[in-house]
Amino acid sequence: MPDDGWRDSTGIPEDTSRVTIYCRSTDKKAWTKEARQQDYTSRSVYLYELIEDARAHRQKGFLSWQKSQERIEELEEQVDTLKSELEQEKRGDHPPSRFASTTFVTPHLSHRYQTLDEIVNAVVSEEPIKDLVRKPVEDTLYSLAGNGTVEYRRGHGWRLSEEGDE
Numbered sequence: 263m264p265d266d267g268w269r270d271s272t273g274i275p276e277d278t279s280r281v282t283i284y285c286r287s288t289d290k291k292a293w294t295k296e297a298r299q300q301d302y303t304s305r306s307v308y309l310y311e312l313i314e315d316a317r318a319h320r321q322k323g324f325l326s327w328q329k330s331q332e333r334i335e336e337l338e339e340q341v342d343t344l345k346s347e348l349e350q351e352k353r354g355d356h357p358p359s360r361f362a363s364t365t366f367v368t369p370h371l372s373h374r375y376q377t378l379d380e381i382v383n384a385v386v387s388e389e390p391i392k393d394l395v396r397k398p399v400e401d402t403l404y405s406l407a408g409n410g411t412v413e414y415r416r417g418h419g420w421r422l423s424e425e426g427d428e
Contacts (some may be wrong), residue, residue, distance in 0.1 A: 285307075299424075300415075311416055337401075366391065 272288040290305075297308035370376075385391060403420055406412040413423045 315414070315416065333401075 266340045293309060294305045300308065302308040302311075366388065367381065368387050376384075377394055386395075403412060403414070407414055407420075410423055413419050416421050
């Protein structure tokens with residue numbers, strides 16, 4: 263019969279299993295310190311969340327070298343496009359916005375007068391617009407998390423990191 267005393271003494275649910283990992287003692291100390299600094303109830307909960315986050319990243323392709331290279335190339339193209347748009351803006355050339363098409367604006371017009379802000383809010387609340395904005399915002403958040411500017415915590419969301427505030 264396996265030793266389940268640890269489960270009884272910690273109040274952990276029956277469907278929970280124990281996993282033993284081996285690491286350098288310096289890593290264990292660092293993980294314990296990080297868990298404490300981030301207000302986790304235990305090092306175990308902290309490590310579990312890190313593992314689940316890494317799994318999600320891997321499933322989305324963020325941990326794959328090839329996917330990373332592809333993403334880098336996409337971002338380089340976006341940078342080139344943005345540089346071009348910035349140059350056009352400096353010259354006074356204003357290319358039509360992707361959001362300012364009749365496809366997005368017309369459905370929000372009626373026979374009653376509306377302020378520009380009302381129309382803009384209605385346009386940006388549409389799912390097609392949200393979908394256009396969602397991916398770049400998500401990518402930016404992951405990039406900011408990669409350089410330590412923001413943090414993500416499952417069930418809580420995103421925030422500026424403590425390091426970024428200093």
